Amino acid sequence: MRPEQTPKKFPKKSLEQLQFDNVYLGLPAEFYDYRSPVALKNPRLLSVSESTAELLELRPDQWRRSDWVALLGGERLLAGMAPAAMCYAGHQFGHYVPRLGDGRALLLGQVKTSRGARWDLHLKGSGPTLYSRGGDGRAVLRSSIREYLCSEAMHGLGIATTRALCLIGSDEPVYREQCESAAMVVRVAQSHIRFGSFEYCYYNGQHDSLRRLADYVIDHHYPELAAAENRFEALLLRVAERTAALIAQWQGVGFAHGVMNSDNMSILGLTLDYGPFGFLDTYEAGHQCNQSDHQGRYAFHKQPEIGLFNISCLAQAMVPLLSNDKKEAVARATSSFDTYRTAYQRQHEAVIRAKLGLLDVRAGDVALWDSLLALMEKRVDFTRFFRALSRFDRHDSGANRALQEMFGDGEGFDSWAKAYARRLAQEQSDDEARCRRMNRVNPKYVLRNYLAEAAIRQAEDEADSSEVNRLLALLRRPYDEQPALAHYADSPPPSARSVTVSCSS
Ligand code: AMP
Ligand code: MG
Numbered sequence: 001m002r003p004e005q006t007p008k009k010f011p012k013k014s015l016e017q018l019q020f021d022n023v024y025l026g027l028p029a030e031f032y033d034y035r036s037p038v039a040l041k042n043p044r045l046l047s048v049s050e051s052t053a054e055l056l057e058l059r060p061d062q063w064r065r066s067d068w069v070a071l072l073g074g075e076r077l078l079a080g081m082a083p084a085a086m087c088y089a090g091h092q093f094g095h096y097v098p099r100l101g102d103g104r105a106l107l108l109g110q111v112k113t114s115r116g117a118r119w120d121l122h123l124k125g126s127g128p129t130l131y132s133r134g135g136d137g138r139a140v141l142r143s144s145i146r147e148y149l150c151s152e153a154m155h156g157l158g159i160a161t162t163r164a165l166c167l168i169g170s171d172e173p174v175y176r177e178q179c180e181s182a183a184m185v186v187r188v189a190q191s192h193i194r195f196g197s198f199e200y201c202y203y204n205g206q207h208d209s210l211r212r213l214a215d216y217v218i219d220h221h222y223p224e225l226a227a228a229e230n231r232f233e234a235l236l237l238r239v240a241e242r243t244a245a246l247i248a249q250w251q252g253v254g255f256a257h258g259v260m261n262s263d264n265m266s267i268l269g270l271t272l273d274y275g276p277f278g279f280l281d282t283y284e285a286g287h288q289c290n291q292s293d294h295q296g297r298y299a300f301h302k303q304p305e306i307g308l309f310n311i312s313c314l315a316q317a318m319v320p321l322l323s324n325d326k327k328e329a330v331a332r333a334t335s336s337f338d339t340y341r342t343a344y345q346r347q348h349e350a351v352i353r354a355k356l357g358l359l360d361v362r363a364g365d366v367a368l369w370d371s372l373l374a375l376m377e378k379r380v381d382f383t384r385f386f387r388a389l390s391r392f393d394r395h396d397s398g399a400n401r402a403l404q405e406m407f408g409d410g411e412g413f414d415s416w417a418k419a420y421a422r423r424l425a426q427e428q429s430d431d432e433a434r435c436r437r438m439n440r441v442n443p444k445y446v447l448r449n450y451l452a453e454a455a456i457r458q459a460e461d462e463a464d465s466s467e468v469n470r471l472l473a474l475l476r477r478p479y480d481e482q483p484a485l486a487h488y489a490d491s492p493p494p495s496a497r498s499v500t501v502s503c504s505s
Contacts (some may be wrong), residue, residue, distance in 0.1 A: 010057055010113070010114040010115065011114075012058065012059035012060075012494055013057050013058060013059060014058075014059060014062055015058070015062055015065070015068075015078055016078065017080070018056065018057075018078065018080070018099060018375045019111065019112045020078065020079070020080025020081055020109040020110065020112070021080075021110055021111075021112040021118065021163055022084075022107070022109050022110045023118065023216075023220065024084075024086070024107060024110065024191075024216075025082060027212055027213060027216055028206075028208075028212055028214075029083055030200075030201075030206065030209060031086065031087050031209070031213070032084040032085060033084060033085045033087065033129060033130040033131070034083070034084050034086055034087055035084060035106060035129045035130065036074075036083060036125055037074025037083055037130075038126065038127030039070070039073055039074045039075035040073060040125075040168065040171075040182050040183075040184065041171045041172040042171040043070075043073045043075070043168050043169070043184070044069060044168065044171045044201075045063070045069050045166060045167075045168060046166075046167045046168065046169045046183075046459065046465035046468060047148065047166060047167045047465055047468050047469050047472060048063040048165065048166045048167075049151070049152050049163065049164055049165060049472060050063075050239075051155075051251055052152070052164060052165045052188050053165060055060065055117075055163065055188060056080065056111050056113065056165070056188070063166065064398070067195045069168055070491065071121075072108075072121075072166060072168070072186050073163070073184055074106075074108075074123055074126050074127070075349065077108070078109075080109060081108045081121075082109060083106040083108050083109070083123075083126075084106060085101055085102035085103075085105070085106055085107070085131055085411065086101060086102045086192060086193075086197070087099070087102075087130075087193045087197070087200060088100055088101055088193075088196035088197040088199070088200050088263050089199045089200040089203060090194065090195070090261050090262040090263025091261060091263075091309075091310070092169065092261040092263065093261065093295075094297065094309075096492065097263075098200075098204075098205065099200070099234060100131060100133075100196060100263050101129070101130070101201070102131055102134040102136060102346070103128075103129055103131045103135050103137065103138055103297055104124065104125055104126065104127070104129070104132065104136075104137040104138060104291055105122055105123060105125070105129075105187075106120070106122070106123050106129065106406070107120055107192065108121040108186075117190070118190065118220070118317060119188050119189070119190060120185075120187070120188065120189050120190070120192050121165070122162075122186070122188070122189070122192050123184055123187075124139055124147070124184060124185045124186075124187055124256050125137075125139035125144060125183055125184035130229070131480035136175075138182040139178040139182065139505060140181070140182065140504075140505060141169055141181050141183040141456070141459060141460060142460065142505075143274075143300060144167060144183035144184065145167065145455060145456050145459060145468055146274060146277070146452050146456070147185050147187075147274040148164045148166075148167040148472075149164075149447055149452060149455070149468065150242050150277060150447050151164040151165055151185075151271075152454075152472055153165055153257070153471075153475035154271050154389045154478075155445040156251075156475050156477060156478045157253055157478055159246070159247075159249045159250070159252045159253070159271060160242075160246055160249075160268070160269055160270045160271065162187050162188065162192070162266070162270050162272055162494045163187065163189065164186065164187055164188070165186040165187070165188050166185070167183065167184075167465070167468065168184040168186075168187050169183050169459065169463075170183060171181050176449070176457065176504045176505075177247075177504060180460075188274075189266075189268070190268060191217070191220070191221055191266075191267065192266075192272070193213070193217060193267045194262070194263050194266060194267060195262040195263070195265040195310055195313055195314040195317070196261075196262050196263030196265075197213060197267070197394055198210060198214070198314055198317040199262060199314075199316075199317045201213060201317070202317035202318075202319075202320065210317070210318075210320060210321060214231075214232050214235060214321055214396070215406050216268055216321070217235065218235055220229055221267070222234075222238055225238060229238070230308075230322065230323075230332070232321035232322055232483040233322050233335075235253060235318075235334055236314065236315055236332075236333070236336045237335070237339045238317050239267060239269065239311070240311045240337075240340040241339060241340070241343040241488060243265065243307050243310070243311060243340065244269070244307060244339075244340050244343035244344035245271050245343060245344075245345055246269045246270070246271065246307075246389065247303050247304050247307040247344065248304075248347035248350075248351050249347070249350045249351060250303060251300075251303065251348065251351065252344045252351035252352070252354075252355060252441075253279070253443060253446060254280035254283070254298070254300070254383060254446070255278075255279055255446075256278050256279075256280070256287060256288075256289040256290075256300045256303065257279060257303065258276040258289045258293070258501070259273070259276065259290060259293075259503065260298050260303065260310065262310045262313040262314070264356060265314075275290070275420050275503060276290035276292065276501040276502055276503055276505075277289060277501075278501060279382075279383070279447060279448055279449070280382040280383070281298065281380065281381055281382070281491055281492050281497075282381055282491070283376040283377060283382040283385075284302060284376060284377060285299075285301040285373065286299045286300065286301055286302075286337060286379050287299060287300040287301075287376060288300075289449075289500065290502065290503060291500045291501060291502040292502045297475075304344055304348075306343070306393055306505075307340065308337060308340050308341065308344075311336055311337065311439075312336075312337065314336075315333035315334065315336045316333065318333060319333050324385045330418040337431070338469075341379040347456055352365065352366065352369040353365060354437070355386055355438070355442055356368070356369065356423075356438075357429065357434040357435075357437055357438040358419070358423065358424075358427065358429075359427055359429070360426070363485070365423070366425060368393060368416075368419060370418075371419075372416055372417060375407060375412045375413060375416055376407075378406060378408075379407060380406050380407060381406070383443060383444075383445075383446050383448075383489070384406070384489065384491060385406055387442050387444050388402060388403055389403065389438065389442070390434070390435040390438035390442060391403075392417070392421075392431070394420075394421045397414075397417060397418075397421070399405070399419055399498075404417070440479055442479060443479055444478060444479065445474055445475055445478045445482070445485075445488050445489055446478065447471065447475055449492070449499045449501065450496035450497075450499055451471060451498050452471070453496065454467055455467040455468045455470075460484060470485075471488075474488055
């Protein structure tokens with residue numbers, strides 16, 4: 001690196017040196033409700049993500065402070081914090097709900113870094129708010145561990161997501177199907193604004209607030225769109241593109257979100273609100289990770305289409321901003337559907353070519369992919385297969401026995417393998433270079449439910465968060481081999497295949 005390219009070094013800070021600068025609170029009053037967090041009984045720090053702490057420029061000695069939990073778990077506030085619950089609405093399972101909002105979370109403040117970035121500190125599990133709708137405002141330990149680990153795992157995979165700074169456990173009982181203990185996660189993102197934030201203004205007829213919100217999002221998150229001829233249309237189209245790209249990436253790693261309600265869709269195209277999510281073990285197109293989703297609305301293969309539904313919710317909410325002429329406004333809003341479809345198609349093709357190790361673009365590639373997935377259906381582990389495919393030998397079919405064995409009878413795979421070998425020959429693919437490329441996009445490790453479950457059991461039954469920390473470290477580098485931890489890449493043992501996850505959290 002040449003001297004002029006050396007990144008400027010910024011001093012690391014103590015918690016007290018963080019500069020809080022909450023521009024979200026400059027929005028009209030209907031967007032939030034000031035509210036103090038309610039600390040948990042006997043709170044304790046279970047884990048810290050050092051890489052998220054680095055984003056905030058925190059000094060490593062800070063999370064070893066005895067008052068860390070008090071300052072981030074809502075018992076005391078740092079100077080400059082002004083906690084508020086964010087208001088939004090949203091389509092839940094296809095039905096509009098006029099007021100949702102942070103029912104169990106608070107925006108503690110926004111930290112401004114020396115690099116000029118601004119990060120929301122969002123405390124989840126912080127007690128009731130104006131938007132709790134009768135809920136207790138708490139989050140259970142198991143769902144907090146899942147959100148904490150998956151946020152960091154997605155980041156490790158290179159997929160846009162809210163981050164997690166730390167996980168706080170407690171002795172506070174909370175009642176779901178049974179008595180559990182409450183926990184908190186401090187989330188970090190450039191914004192927690194959702195599609196549902198726009199819907200809230202639109203359906204309440206608050207068009208001035210809607211405009212203020214759209215301008216806020218452009219000013220702070222999409223400044224390059226400020227000069228566009230129609231900046232609100234440009235915003236809608238950009239969000240459609242980002243959402244499509246995000247969902248194409250989810251499909252590529254076998255991630256099912258589980259609750260793709262429009263209030264869980266980030267205006268920045270981040271993976272947001274981890275609930276009953278799941279990574280595919282055995283490939284199954286219609287896999288439903290959320291046991292509460294009786295209709296299968298959010299099944300794995302429906303996600304791209306649900307992304308479009310959510311874009312249509314956002315587009316509808318933005319109609320008043322797009323033109324004074326109603327017909328023209330609607331035409332602009334609906335043009336986002338094509339933008340989404342085209343972006344999804346493009347990203348999906350890029351993802352599948354990368355997963356197959358293909359460099360050229362050829363007409364039969366999508367069909368090759370689709371025929372592979374049809375063969376894998378209910379038979380083959382998604383993550384393990386693609387990781388193993390990097391070792392495919394295009395010259396010697398006998399060397400591909402291990403792959404063939406993953407399919408049981410192997411017959412269907414043999415003819416697919418011949419087609420794949422022919423396709424690789426067309427671009428004179430070099431096996432070694434292809435292997436290296438494929439291992440950078442086909443992860444070895446993902447947060448399978450049974451792995452998360454083991455970490456949860458240990459934390460719940462033995463008050464021991466070492467497995468949480470082991471997974472956190474493992475999943476930070478999901479594309480690296482990490483031989484000592486190779487067993488974390490195993491498919492679930494038969495006893496763990498029945499792990500189910502519901503909306504209860
Ligand atoms: P989620 O499914 O976690 O995205 O939550 C949907 C809505 O319900 C959001 O407005 C949450 O803030 C709210 N909510 C979920 N659980 C609780 C709870 N235990 N107490 C209060 N509000 C909750
Ligand atoms: Mg939510």
